[in-house]
Amino acid sequence: MSDRLPGFSTLAVHAGAQPDPTTGARATPIYQTTSFVFNDADHAASLFGLQAFGNIYTRIGNPTNAVLEERVAALEGGTAALAVASGHAAQVVVLQQLLQPGDEFIAARKLYGGSINQFTHAFKSFGWNVVWADPDDIASFERAVTPRTKVIFIESIANPAGSITDIEAISSVARKAGVPLIVDNTLASPYLIRPIDHGADIVVHSLTKFLGGHGNSLGGIIVDAGTFDWSTGGKYPMLSEPRPEYHGIRLQETFGNFAFAIACRVLGLRDLGPALSPFNAFMILTGIETLPLRMQKHCDNAKAVAEFLAGHPAVASVNYAGLASDKYNQLARKYAPRGAGAVFTFSLKGGYDAGVNLVSKLQLFSHLANVGDTRSLVIHPASTTHSQLDDAAKVKSGAGPDVVRLSIGIEDKEDLIADLEQALSA
Numbered sequence: 001m002s003d004r005l006p007g008f009s010t011l012a013v014h015a016g017a018q019p020d021p022t023t024g025a026r027a028t029p030i031y032q033t034t035s036f037v038f039n040d041a042d043h044a045a046s047l048f049g050l051q052a053f054g055n056i057y058t059r060i061g062n063p064t065n066a067v068l069e070e071r072v073a074a075l076e077g078g079t080a081a082l083a084v085a086s087g088h089a090a091q092v093v094v095l096q097q098l099l100q101p102g103d104e105f106i107a108a109r110k111l112y113g114g115s116i117n118q119f120t121h122a123f124k125s126f127g128w129n130v131v132w133a134d135p136d137d138i139a140s141f142e143r144a145v146t147p148r149t150k151v152i153f154i155e156s157i158a159n160p161a162g163s164i165t166d167i168e169a170i171s172s173v174a175r176k177a178g179v180p181l182i183v184d185n186t187l188a189s190p191y192l193i194r195p196i197d198h199g200a201d202i203v204v205h206s207l208t209k210f211l212g213g214h215g216n217s218l219g220g221i222i223v224d225a226g227t228f229d230w231s232t233g234g235k236y237p238m239l240s241e242p243r244p245e246y247h248g249i250r251l252q253e254t255f256g257n258f259a260f261a262i263a264c265r266v267l268g269l270r271d272l273g274p275a276l277s278p279f280n281a282f283m284i285l286t287g288i289e290t291l292p293l294r295m296q297k298h299c300d301n302a303k304a305v306a307e308f309l310a311g312h313p314a315v316a317s318v319n320y321a322g323l324a325s326d327k328y329n330q331l332a333r334k335y336a337p338r339g340a341g342a343v344f345t346f347s348l349k350g351g352y353d354a355g356v357n358l359v360s361k362l363q364l365f366s367h368l369a370n371v372g373d374t375r376s377l378v379i380h381p382a383s384t385t386h387s388q389l390d391d392a393a394k395v396k397s398g399a400g401p402d403v404v405r406l407s408i409g410i411e412d413k414e415d416l417i418a419d420l421e422q423a424l425s426a
């Protein structure tokens with residue numbers, strides 16, 4: 001082997017995987033087992049005490065899932081990763097390591113609708129208080145910092161309009177506040193943006209979307225950048241203080257730059273339980289092998305569709321950061337030079353009724369609540385994903401009544417444009 005570091009496409013196919021040592025199987029096997037036999041009593045004791053790495057029980061770790069974890073950590077440039085059952089599970093497990101009841105976290109207002117719900121309602125019931133900030137106004141993050149702030153949470157390419165977040169600017173706010181920056185990189189995938197290169201301390205994904213890529217398997221993942229010092233000021237006791245369940249070890253002291261990933265596994269996943277099925281890990285790994293090819297086609301198609309819509313008389317406006325005229329185009333050129341993603345919104349001159357009508361007339365586009373499928377998808381956020389918000393909050397989060405959201409697939413762009421054309425003129 002040469003000394004060359006493998007490129008992104010090579011890592012997407014190979015990182016974390018080897019031919020199976022016992023059978024020679026070239027594809028990663030699905031280790032569909034709940035538990036693993038110990039060599040002897042000492043081996044068992046050392047696994048339980050975190051003195052040795054190895055498999056115990058699939059809720060805590062599984063060899064198929066381990067390949068997925070190593071692969072995504074490599075693609076994101078992190079030190080370690082932990083796969084979980086869904087994107088939402090990843091968010092719960094991450095914050096459980098960092099927040100105590102009564103603590104606050106700052107979140108960008110432009111987020112996946114499900115995250116807005118999770119933060120506003122479920123997390124509030126845990127005593128984790130969200131403070132919203134506007135990703136287009138960096139000073140709003142500075143103003144939101146208090147002594148109780150433990151985390152800042154943003155999306156790299158943000159729902160629903162595909163706007164681009166200035167990760168470096170928000171990372172410096174986090175640095176100054178002494179808190180980690182968590183970036184949900186679901187809509188970009190590491191092919192378009194690697195948030196750790198821009199100052200993120202933790203990356204989370206819904207693997208359900210572009211990484212899995214085929215609309216067939218739920219999953220989530222947490223990537224530890226290994227950059228944050230958890231011992232400062234006693235703010236993160238789960239990482240810095242002795243853990244009674246592991247003979248008093250301190251995770252940061254013992255595991256250094258992958259302590260956060262370890263905490264998520266041996267405290268979060270172990271106790272909360274949202275383990276990823278090895279079958280889903282296999283499906284998602286297969287998806288990741290073609291991530292670079294798919295993502296480029298998603299982006300190229302999205303740009304062509306956005307250009308078509310921008311020239312259509314029934315369309316009032318198009319929000320796609322890949323258009324030269326878009327207000328996020330500068331940020332897109334800086335953070336996502338290969339393409340501005342495939343999820344964006346546009347608004348219709350006919351308002352709410354025209355939005356609902358368009359969705360019902362489209363034939364090739366599927367009307368459903370998902371993004372990042374090979375198939376093209378459409379939804380009217382105001383009546384679905386963002387319906388729980390009041391009208392002002394809908395507009396603020398980019399989901400006003402006249403807005404339609406598209407997730408562009410990898411079909412032929414001419415067919416997508418023809419379908420939109422017939423639905424807009426119907």
Ligand SMILES: *Cc1c(COP(=O)(O)O)cnc(C)c1O
Pocket residue numbers: 085086087088089112114115155159184186187205206207208209218219220371
């Ligand atoms: C879908 C999604 C989630 C939630 O992921 P699930 O796998 O559905 O739990 C979180 N963030 C973003 C940006 C998403 O698109």
